[in-house]
Amino acid sequence: MSENSVPDAIETSPEQPLPLDRFIDRELSWLAFNQRVLELAEDESTPLLERTNFLAIFASNLDEFFMVRVAGLKRRIVTGLAVPTPAGVRPTRALADIRAKAHELQLRHAKIFNESVRPALEEEGIRIVGWEELTEDERTHLRDVFAEQIFPVLMPLAVDPAHPFPYISGLSLNLSVRVGNPLTGKVEFARLKVPPMLPRFYPLTSEDGETRFILLEDLIAHHLEHVFPGMEIIDYHAFRVTRNEDMTIEEDETENLLQALEQELLRRRFGPPIRLEVSDDMDEETIELLKQELDITDAEVYILSGPLDLGGLFGLGKIQRPELKYSTHVPVTAAPFRTSDGDEHPDMFLQIARRDILVQHPYESFSTSVQAFLEQAAEDPHVLAIKQTLYRTSGDSPIIEALIRAAEAGKQVLAMVEIKARFDEQNNITWGKKLEKAGVHVVYGLVGLKTHCKLLQVIREEDGRLRTYNHIGTGNYNPKTSRIYEDLGLFTRDEQVGRDITRLFNQLSGYAIEKKFSRLLVAPLHLRKGLLKLIDQERKNAEAGKDARIRIKVNSMVDEELIDALYAASRAGVKVDIWVRGICSLRPGVPGLSDNIRVRSIVGRYLEHSRIYAFDNDGDPQVYIGSADMMHRNLDRRIEALVRLVDPGHLEEIDTMFALAMSDKVSSWTLNADATWTRHSRNEDGSPRLELHDEQMRRVSRRPRPKGLR
16 A cells, blocks of 8 residues: 555454555654645745745755654664554655655745745745845855955865865855866865854845845855956855664763763764755765765755755844744733732742742743743742743743752752753753753753653742642743743642652652552553553443543654554544644545544644643543653653643643634644545635634733732
8 A cells, every 4th residue: 555545444353464555654754744834835824934944844844854764864874774664554655655754845845936936035025136136236245244254264275186075064065166177177076064153044245125145155156256266167056965863872881971972972073974965966976976975876866957055044033024933922921920900920939829820931931831830939038949841941941040049048959961862962961061050950861761841840848847839840941942842830739749740850860760649640660551541441431321531632643553543533423633743644534544533733823842642531530731742652661741630720721722623723733544635724715713822812812810919
């Protein structure tokens, strides 16, 4: 069966094995997610500067996909691990399929920019001009700019018998330059790296209301005679290399994980090339030279119409044209943290002691909830200790500063810093060392496991008794990403949750092996079994004639065991709604297998990031939020935590979120049984559907303050 064919109706019994084609290939499913991002850039109803942003996001996403997923698949092939994927595809075939689809999407990506977005920008007075379009005054100005700001940082590298082919760093933009030597008559090759610390789109003086830019590589290319004086410039072309940047650390065989990781980070820079992007005007001779020197195959060469590296389009988002962007959403302070006189800095401990509080970012402010809670704890003389996990945080993190202030004030502070967070390893090592110098107890994770859970615990003395105030989230403690990532977080003083989190922190920092939690589901020991039990209970309820429903919101759904459990529930009559942002290996709507399963995806101005697992449980809802996706790594190789929501208002909020996301009135994509996604952005009458993120912002901003607040 091909990847996009629809499986036949399936008749199964508990004793019969399910067919292999019930799973969608995870890598092709990820590419389908990035295609949904691309469709937003393609959509002319998307605000223009947001379209450029989605083009940049697509490019950045695809870079990481090649650096990690394609690199990993290629490594499996090279090492002889040719075991078929869960979708039944051998790695060599999977790699060929991925490359073909990725190439198709990259061509589409370049076409959208050149034929749709770039002309639309020009209509709005935003022009990316070539050297030949500049006035003489502008050229004179740019010659000075080149001489003073660009030329000093350029490093041309010749290739000849005395100069071996230079190392090409991953994701760097380069110019291949062929020059003629008038003394020898020979044609020589040189590589010139486009400096990454300079603006990719160099701004020009605006004229007649236009905002104009010139590409940095174009500016450099027209001054090559200064870089190679005395030589004849024959031609030049842009190219870019992607390298394998995945890392493997034998944690059981190293005595110092921190040192081993730092050494591995140095090796990462020199990973083997896995993709070569070249401009479509590059000559065959130069392509062959690059292939030979980089040890790249024909299948790994991507010939694209320029400009290359459209991740640089992030820079255009800084243009001050609000009418070309999404309307402004201003995060509100969560209603329980607002007082009657409008004070947004109440006694947060008092409010949390009154009730569990659920917040949703970016609709509700991170700074006046999570950040304010930690900062208040750092200053509060009654607070004795603070414990926190840190997976990713921002460069100027007020979270880090609050922990440091707490330690300097004499409080006991524990920071669980995950130094294996992909592409944030060096940042986290730096933060960890800074925290240690300030007196914070820093733990760098457990051998063989990543600590991915999002936990913050504050121990406070109240009337001679210790109380624990806790925050359990679905997203990182990162003030910057909290403005664009949709996430949920629960504040609670519940004693069961406090005991659970205390035990979990002891497990993270010491040698405890915890076997029982009350309101938490924790991976890797309990989460998989807990979810399977909850799914199976819904199946039993359906078979008993009771109402049964499962609703799941995740970033990715890959785990075969859990997917098979959902298939079994569907066959028993359980209604299953799945809201997934990225990968989904489950095939919905297959007769006899998944008739009762619907899958929707929403991609838009915010990155859907929260994870929710909701089970009707015959009228006693079991609803969990947390950090874990339905992936092998989350369930088996990470420390993850889900917390059960019990407040009726919170359960109602989750119901409303799902009702909106699955509604035919809201713009979304639907997954079909043949693994394709269908976009639904307009109603039958042609009018645009509602945008979920706008609706959520309106809803959240209208929430009243809970009664009884002081």
